[in-house]
Amino acid sequence: MKKRFKHIVGILFFLSFTTFSFSAGYYLIQLLPINLPNYIHYLATILLSLLIMFLLGYLIHFFHHSKRQHFVQEIIAALRKIANGDFNVQLDFELDEQNEISELIGHFNHMTKQLKQMEEMRQEFISNVSHEIQSPLTSIVGFAQAIQYNELTLEERNHYLTIIETESRRLSKLSDNLLKLTSLESEQHPFEKNSYRLDQQIRHIILACEPNWTEKELEMDVSLDKLFITADEELMSQVWTNLIHNSIKFTPSGGQLSIRLQLIEHQAVISITDTGIGISEQDQLHVFERFFKADLARDRTKSGSGLGLSIVKKIVEMHEGQISVESKLGVGTTFKVVLPIL
Numbered sequence: 001m002k003k004r005f006k007h008i009v010g011i012l013f014f015l016s017f018t019t020f021s022f023s024a025g026y027y028l029i030q031l032l033p034i035n036l037p038n039y040i041h042y043l044a045t046i047l048l049s050l051l052i053m054f055l056l057g058y059l060i061h062f063f064h065h066s067k068r069q070h071f072v073q074e075i076i077a078a079l080r081k082i083a084n085g086d087f088n089v090q091l092d093f094e095l096d097e098q099n100e101i102s103e104l105i106g107h108f109n110h111m112t113k114q115l116k117q118m119e120e121m122r123q124e125f126i127s128n129v130s131h132e133i134q135s136p137l138t139s140i141v142g143f144a145q146a147i148q149y150n151e152l153t154l155e156e157r158n159h160y161l162t163i164i165e166t167e168s169r170r171l172s173k174l175s176d177n178l179l180k181l182t183s184l185e186s187e188q189h190p191f192e193k194n195s196y197r198l199d200q201q202i203r204h205i206i207l208a209c210e211p212n213w214t215e216k217e218l219e220m221d222v223s224l225d226k227l228f229i230t231a232d233e234e235l236m237s238q239v240w241t242n243l244i245h246n247s248i249k250f251t252p253s254g255g256q257l258s259i260r261l262q263l264i265e266h267q268a269v270i271s272i273t274d275t276g277i278g279i280s281e282q283d284q285l286h287v288f289e290r291f292f293k294a295d296l297a298r299d300r301t302k303s304g305s306g307l308g309l310s311i312v313k314k315i316v317e318m319h320e321g322q323i324s325v326e327s328k329l330g331v332g333t334t335f336k337v338v339l340p341i342l
Contacts, residue, residue, distance in 0.1 A: 018053070071101065075108070087116035125290065132174055132291065132306070136167035177307040181290070184314045191318065193342070196233050198268060199224035199261055205240045206259065212248045213257065221258040229268055230342040235315045242308045243272050243335050250333070251276035266341050273334040279327035287325055288313040 078089045089112045091105045143160040146152070152160075202224055213220060229236075247257055255275040262269045279287060286292045291306040316323045320340055327333035 078108070078112070082112065082115065085119075087112055087119050129178070129291075133171065136170045136174075139167045140164050174307070177311065181307055181311055181314065184311065184318070191232055191235070193230050193232055195228055195230045198227045198229040198231075198236075198270075201233065201237060202240050202259065202261060202270070205237065205244060209241075209244055209248060212245070216248065216251065216253045216255070218248065218251060218254070219256045221256065224259070224261040225263055227261060227263055227268055228341075229339060231319050231339065232315075235318070239312050239315050239337065240270075242312050243337075246308065247272055247274040247276065247333070247335075250274065263341070268337075268339045268341060270337040270339070271334055273332060275332040278329040278331050279325065279333055280329055284325055284327055288323070 074091060078091060081087075081089050090109050143164050147157050147160045203222070206220070206222060244257075244259070251257060251274040257275075258271075258273040260269075260271045260273075283292075288309050290310045292309075313323055316337055316339070322338045324336050325333065326336070
């Protein structure tokens with residue numbers, strides 16, 4: 001409809017332009033102080049009208065071409081900035097109507113905005129990785145230098161060696177998680193779905209974590225409905241392992257841990273609730289971001305890479321599911337996973 005309207009407007013403009021040119025040519029010929037034969041008069045009117053049409057067309061083309069050339073030069077300059085890594089670029093042209101050029105400008109500005117956000121995320125990612133690597137490396141180097149002193153007792157030496165081993169394992173886990181997250185986000189990670197009992201999988205993971213929750217004397221409340229699900233069993237195992245380990249880690253001794261699996265409206269709903277330290281409302285907005293750690297979780301005895309929940313969220317989304325968190329400081333936290341039954 002829009003193209004048809006433009007076509008009609010174009011025809012009307014051409015007719016008006018032609019009429020104006022021939023009228024101007026006729027009027028100018030009439031102003032001549034000499035009398036011309038009819039044939040010469042008509043011929044002169046036609047030639048002058050065509051000349052007027054040519055001159056007006058050239059002027060219109062000149063101004064239009066100049067504007068278009070300026071537009072092209074602006075785009076080339078913007079592309080050069082982007083090629084040099086400067087994504088803070090926006091095209092700002094005042095157009096009278098919405099057309100292909102305005103649409104191109106809109107898409108270009110959207111592209112630069114997305115590239116700028118990606119660059120900011122890249123820089124933040126590099127900064128976070130550097131920080132996470134630097135911290136354990138500093139401890140390893142410091143304690144490695146400390147054990148060189150001959151005055152250390154055997155107990156002190158073993159204590160320092162234990163710290164070096166712990167920090168080395170922390171580095172190794174960080175590396176594994178980075179590779180895992182990169183693989184998942186590249187969409188090239190092996191993804192094999194099969195049907196299996198979800199309740200049995202979660203129960204096995206709970207039993208595997210028994211030494212952890214018995215050591216802290218946690219009260220376990222487990223209710224798992226019999227439920228089959230079609231998913232990547234290995235990847236989903238990482239989800240439940242991470243969530244259950246986190247709940248145990250941040251729940252004080254003598255606390256409670258509740259794990260529920262229900263079938264609600266053709267969806268598997270899994271909730272893991274603890275009576276741990278909780279997460280502030282502000283931190284809940286960022287808890288699934290890479291390298292994010294809530295302030296209360298920065299105790300070195302409970303520190304992690306800050307990648308676990310990012311991996312969990314990615315795996316859940318790969319299965320077209322959703323994950324959410326509800327928490328209150330000093331009361332506890334509930335992670336809820338909703339998965340489609342395929």
